[in-house]
Amino acid sequence: MKYYSIKTKGIRLQTKIFFTISALIVVSMGATSYFLLNNIRKNMVDSFRDRGLLLATEFAKKIAEGILIEDLQFLKNSADKLKTYPDVGYLNVYGELNTNLVKRIFIAGTFENNKTLKSLPSSTSITSLLREKKRKFPVLEILTPITYENETIGAVQLGMSLDRIDKEIMNRTKSSVFLVTVFILLSLMISYFLSLSITQPINSLVSSVKMISAGKLSHIVESTDKNELGELADSINKMTADLRNTTVSINILKKEQQRFRDVAESxxxxxxxxxxxxxxxxxxxxxxxxxxxxxxxxxxxxxxxxxxxxxxxxxxxxxxxxxxxxxxxxxxxxxxxxxxxxxxxxxxxxxxxxxxxxxxxxxxxxxxxITKNIQAANEKENLQSQLLQSQKMESIGTMASGIAHNFNNILASIRGYTEMALEDTDKNSRTYSDLQKVIKGVISAQKLAQQMLIYSRTYKDESRNIAISPVIKEVLSMFKASVKGSIEIREQIENNCGYVLADSNQIQHVILNICTNSVHSIDKPNGFIEISLSRLYIDTDMSPKHANLHEGEYIKISVKDNGHGIDKDTLNRVFEPFFTTKEIGKGTGLGLSMVHGIIKGYGGAITVESEVGKGTTFTIYLPRTKTI
Amino acid sequence: MAKILIIDDDDVREMLRELLERKNYEVDVASNGLEGVDLYRQDPTDLVITDIIMPEKDGVDTIYELGKEFPLLKVIAISGGGRGNANDYLESTKMLSSVKYSFTKPFATEDILKAVNELLAITD
Structure with missing residues (x-):
């Protein structure tokens, strides 16, 4: 959080106020005194001038005759008399010694002799203050003509000493300096207390604000003043209250934010x-x-x-x-x-x-x-469809066994009656041969019923521990004998693949069935059927691909061909009973469903992969028995 | 003349009756095990030919019951298979000492007659 400093730059406010007020007082007092004294002096000088002028002109009048008659004694006496007047510094009297010479000067004064004037003045002139080198005080010099019957005959030069004025001024200055000093001291004290009275509440405000800015938001600025500072204090209190509320809100927000972040991140x-x-x-x-x-x-x-x-x-x-x-x-x-x-x-x-x-x-x-969920859902769907498929097969199986039972009963009657009829018939008659055909029909119907029973697994098999390799070899030699030369039969049979609990006749039946299907699927030259037998260990990871087999040792029999293949729709139905792609009359549609029933009965599985135009592979898994 | 009891719930019963009557055997018929057992008790025959899967009382029960009462009972068991473990039933009847032959439907009449002749000839 950022705190705003209330400190002024460098000098404290109090000092600043104090010095400013002090300087103002000193300057104003000094200036006032100066102007006052100056004015007094000017007035005094003016009165000196007036007096000097009067003295000089009066003196000039009084001595005019003395000049004229050159009565030096008279002049001297008159001058001495004048000199006794206060403030007369010096007195020179000029006159013509000879009527044609101006520069001849009488020296009636006490100060200097033989001074000359360049010319006699035509009227009175007052020279400004002269400070004579020899004297330490200023002099006001007045030069006034001495006239007789409107003719200038000489001049009086009167120097009024301003010494008294200076002394007076000096005295007055001294007293005024004292007064000013006293006044200034008083003023300084006043200004100090004044600055203190201004800055004290400000200082208390400053310390309050410092406390607030340091985070103590419960602090309340106390001010009984009803002036701007009081308002300021109120405003600060209001701001602090707002800040308190805001801080509470911010803290709540922070907590909310943290909560959101925690939830979001976890x-x-x-x-x-x-x-x-x-x-x-x-x-x-x-x-x-x-x-x-x-x-x-x-x-x-x-x-x-x-x-x-x-x-x-x-x-x-x-x-x-x-x-x-x-x-x-x-x-x-x-x-x-x-x-x-x-x-x-x-x-x-x-x-x-x-x-x-x-x-x-x-x-x-x-x-x-949800990738895993979708995978799981797909797997579940697969499992469900497999379950549905097996339930479907089982119910069809149950139905098939029921049909087979009734079928066999009916066939038994037909066969019995037909055989009795044959007994009564002439062996050379057409009826006899016709009845024989009925018997043949009954026998093939009987085989069909038997197949149905195999499918429904009610057909009694002669399961025992059989060594699988010789069984497969035997059926292959049988199969090869029946296949036309144009199809190549490839064998990859591992010897000593171990034992399976099965009926060897049924296994051979299964292999023949699949191989026969392969033969039928090959409709081009260079056809081949590849039969392989191997051992395989299936673990739980592989199991789903192998129709939910338990983990363990299996033997794997696969029959691969390069025939016309099976399309996807058909592929899903190949193990259904009575499903056939063969022309009516050419297949019962029980072949692969029987195969499925037999393999399932042994705790194994059969899978099929196919691609149209490329061929089909049937793979059978049978559990290997642990002991011989 | 030897007498044979045929117990079967379907058409095979009538076919067998005709077959055996043609060979001059005296034939009694029953359409289920319960009926068959009653008939046999009233009038024990020289041979019983019985189906296995039947309503009321099946073939196995029938043979077992009669076998206990009549130790000399001779039976030929036939079955059409199907319906659960019918063949196992047929198979299990082999365990019963009174069952001398068993056939799966549809059988050749020749085989039945051969068995009948053999079984009845021994008693004669």
Whole structure:
């Protein structure tokens, strides 16, 4: 948090106020005194001038005759008399010694002799203050003509000493300096207390604000003043109260934020937010578990950047439509491309983020990786369809056994009556041979019923531990004898594959059945049938591919051909009883269903893979017996 | 003349009756085990030919019951198979000492007659 300093730069406020006021007082007092004294002096000088002028002109009048008659004694006496007047510094009297010479000067003064004037003045002149070098005081010099019958006959030069004025001024200055000093001292004290009275409440405000800024928000600024400072204190208290509330709100917000963050980060789901254009602006770290990207890697990227290329348009349409309509998205099953390129299934839920005016400013939501769920669902579906298939086969089997039972009863009657009829018939008659054909029909019907019973596993088999390799070899030699030369029979039979608990006749029946189907499927030259026999260990990971076999030792018999193959629809039905692709009359459709029934009866499984035009492979798994 | 009891619930019963009557055997018929046991008790025959799968009382029970009461009982068992473990039943009848032959339907009349002749000739 940032604290704002209330300190002024460098000098404290109190000092500043104090010095400013002091300086003002000193300057103003000094100036006032100066002007006052100056004025007094000027007035005094003026009165000196007036007096000097009067003295000089009066003196000039008094001595005019003395000049004229050159009565030096008279002049001297008159001058001495004048000199006794206060403030007369010096007195010079000029006159013509000879009537034609101006410069002849009488010196009646006490100060200087034989001074000359260049010319006699025509009227009175007053020279400004002169400071004579020899004297330490200023002099006001007045030069006035001496006239007789309107003719200038000489001049009086009177120097008024201003010494008294200076002394007076000096005295006055001294007293005024004292007064000013006293006044200044008083003023300083006043200004100190004044500055103190201003800054004290400010200082207390400052310390209060410092406390508040240091975080003690419960502090209340106390001020009984009803002035601006009081208002300021009230304002500060109000601000502090607001700040308190805000701080409480901020703390609540912080907690909320932390809670949200904790929830978001601990979630197994990928929580995200995009802007109105679909760019990620937030993502929790779970995205790394789901997509393999770090959350900071996806920020700024578009949501559809993480879709398979061929799905991007579709997802853009869906999401931007939701954006445009400000709609929520629920249970949207879609895709994601992981960093390693793998495609996963994702379920998405999201809501639009609206500003106060209801404009779409973004979208946020949750993605969950449901790849495993979908795989599990698919597996479950497969299992269910397998279960359904086996239930279907079993019910058909039950039905088949029931049919077979009744069928056998009917056949027994037909056969019995026909044989009795044969007994009564002439062996050379047509009736006899016809009845014989009935018997043949009964026998083939009987075989069919027997097959139905095998299918339904009610046919009694002679299961025992048989060594599988010799059994397969024997049936193959039988089979090869029956196959035309154009089809190549390949054998990959491992010797000593061990034992299985089975009826060797049935096993041979199964192999022959499958091999015969292969022969029928080969409709081109260079056909081959490859029969292989091997051992195999099936663990639980492999099991689903092998029709839910238990983990353990198996023998594997496979029959592979390069015939016309089986299309997908047919492939799903090959093990159903009475399902046949052969022309009517050419096959009973019981072959593969019987094979299926027999193998299942032994705790084994049979699978088929086929591709149209390329061929078919039947694979049989039979559990190997542990002991011989 | 030897007398034979045929116990069967379907058409085979009538076919066998005709077959055996043609060979001059005296024939009694019953359409299920319960009826067959009653008839045999009233009038024990030289031979019983019985089906296995039948309503009311099946062949195995019939043979077992009669076998206990009549130690000298001779039986030929026949069965059409199907319906659960019918063949196992037929097979199990072999365990019963009174069952001398068993046939699976449809059988050749020749085989039945051969068995009948053999069994009745011994008693004669």
């Amino acid at each position: 979630s197994g789901d990928w929580i995200w937010e995009v802007d109105s254009e679909g760019r990620y602006v937030y993502s929790n770290h779970t995205v790394e578990n789901i997509l393999g990207y770090k959350s900071e890697d996806i920020l700024g990227k578009f949501f559809y950047d993480f879709y398979p290329l061929n799905e991007q348009e579709a997802i853009k349409n869906i999401i931007f439509e939701a954006f445009d309509n400000k709609n929520e998205v629920k249970d949207l099953i879609n895709f994601g491309v992981k960093k390693d390129g793998n495609i996963i299934n994702i379920i998405t839920a999201g809501v639009p983020i609206l500003d106060n005016e209801g404009n779409m400013i973004g979208y946020r939501g949750v993605n969950r990786d």
